[in-house]
Amino acid sequence: MAYSDKVLDHYNNPRNVGSLDKGAANVGTGIVGAPECGDVMKLQVRVNDATGIIEEAKFKTFGCGSAIASSSLATEWLKGKTVDEALAIKNTDIVNELSLPPVKIHCSVLAEDAIKAAITDYKTKQGAAQPAAEALKA
Amino acid sequence: MNRDYFSFFGIEPQLALDPISLQQRFYELSRQWHPDRFARRPASEQMEALDNTALLNDAFRTLKDPVERAEYVLSRYGRGLEDGAGKQVPPDLLEEVFEMNMALDELKEGDASARPQLESARANFTALLSEIDADLERQFLRWDSVKNAETLSAVRTLLNKRKYIVNLVNTATLALGN
Ligand code: FES
Numbered sequence: 001m002a003y004s005d006k007v008l009d010h011y012n013n014p015r016n017v018g019s020l021d022k023g024a025a026n027v028g029t030g031i032v033g034a035p036e037c038g039d040v041m042k043l044q045v046r047v048n049d050a051t052g053i054i055e056e057a058k059f060k061t062f063g064c065g066s067a068i069a070s071s072s073l074a075t076e077w078l079k080g081k082t083v084d085e086a087l088a089i090k091n092t093d094i095v096n097e098l099s100l101p102p103v104k105i106h107c108s109v110l111a112e113d114a115i116k117a118a119i120t121d122y123k124t125k126q127g128a129a130q131p132a133a134e135a136l137k138a
Numbered sequence: 139m140n141r142d143y144f145s146f147f148g149i150e151p152q153l154a155l156d157p158i159s160l161q162q163r164f165y166e167l168s169r170q171w172h173p174d175r176f177a178r179r180p181a182s183e184q185m186e187a188l189d190n191t192a193l194l195n196d197a198f199r200t201l202k203d204p205v206e207r208a209e210y211v212l213s214r215y216g217r218g219l220e221d222g223a224g225k226q227v228p229p230d231l232l233e234e235v236f237e238m239n240m241a242l243d244e245l246k247e248g249d250a251s252a253r254p255q256l257e258s259a260r261a262n263f264t265a266l267l268s269e270i271d272a273d274l275e276r277q278f279l280r281w282d283s284v285k286n287a288e289t290l291s292a293v294r295t296l297l298n299k300r301k302y303i304v305n306l307v308n309t310a311t312l313a314l315g316n
Contacts, residue, residue, distance in 0.1 A: 033227030062239040
């Protein structure tokens with residue numbers, strides 16, 4: 001099966017590979033696995049607490065070319081978006097952008113799941129941090 | 139021929155089998171169907187003896203191994219329960235699996251400092267395997283007494299997880315070279 005040029009580009013020069021400090025309160029981490037193939041993906045975002053805008057996004061994917069391209073593209077899209085805008089990214093957007101064939105759709109689903117997991121983790125941390133900060137002030 | 143292995147052994151379908159009595163039963167049946175005893179019998183009986191010997195060996199090989207036995211029971215009584223083929227990452231292990239993949243990658247790139255990490259990952263997963271086996275044992279006993287679908291599905295989940303972890307441990311061993 002032939003990969004599209006865009007997939008090859010992301011695959012050969014993946015953007016934003018790496019990791020962020022998982023322990024930081026303004027970093028959300030999502031690790032997800034695809035049941036179809038066993039591939040795993042980690043995606044992280046660092047959010048500016050004041051503006052709610054994603055300033056940094058990193059990923060590392062152990063998986064096929066489409067999964068790497070999907071997560072690479074996702075990190076590009078995430079930067080500059082608000083947390084809620086990030087949640088609006090759909091796997092179909094990724095499929096369209098990368099012209100993924102039907103058998104590779106689950107790879108884009110993995111990327112969408114990773115975004116959701118990372119944002120959820122960020123929100124959970126924020127939710128947990130707030131009362132603690134209040135408690136410190138009191 | 140699709141005779142049920144359990145009924146061939148003359149026992150109830152069960153997951154927690156006593157290996158000793160299974161083996162005894164195996165010896166009895168081996169004697170009973172031994173082709174030598176049919177040497178002077180009509181050809182049709184000789185064929186039957188041969189068929190039964192083959193069936194007996196398959197059945198014994200399957201039933202004596204707890205995992206094979208459970209897969210067999212699931213294939214007959216657990217319709218619709220999906221065999222994960224060892225691919226699905228157990229959700230509670232995602233992070234550890236990811237970390238192990240990182241270590242594997244680093245080792246492949248010649249970073250020897252990843253070795254201890256990989257070794258400890260392998261040790262953790264190996265320990266987890268014994269936990270799973272203990273869980274399986276409990277579910278086996280439960281199924282034998284209640285024979286419900288819920289227990290079978292718990293067995294399916296544990297077996298999938300087990301298969302996945304066995305693969306991980308093998309991958310780690312291969313990469314570590316010992
Ligand atoms: S083949 Fe599974 S993520 Fe691409």
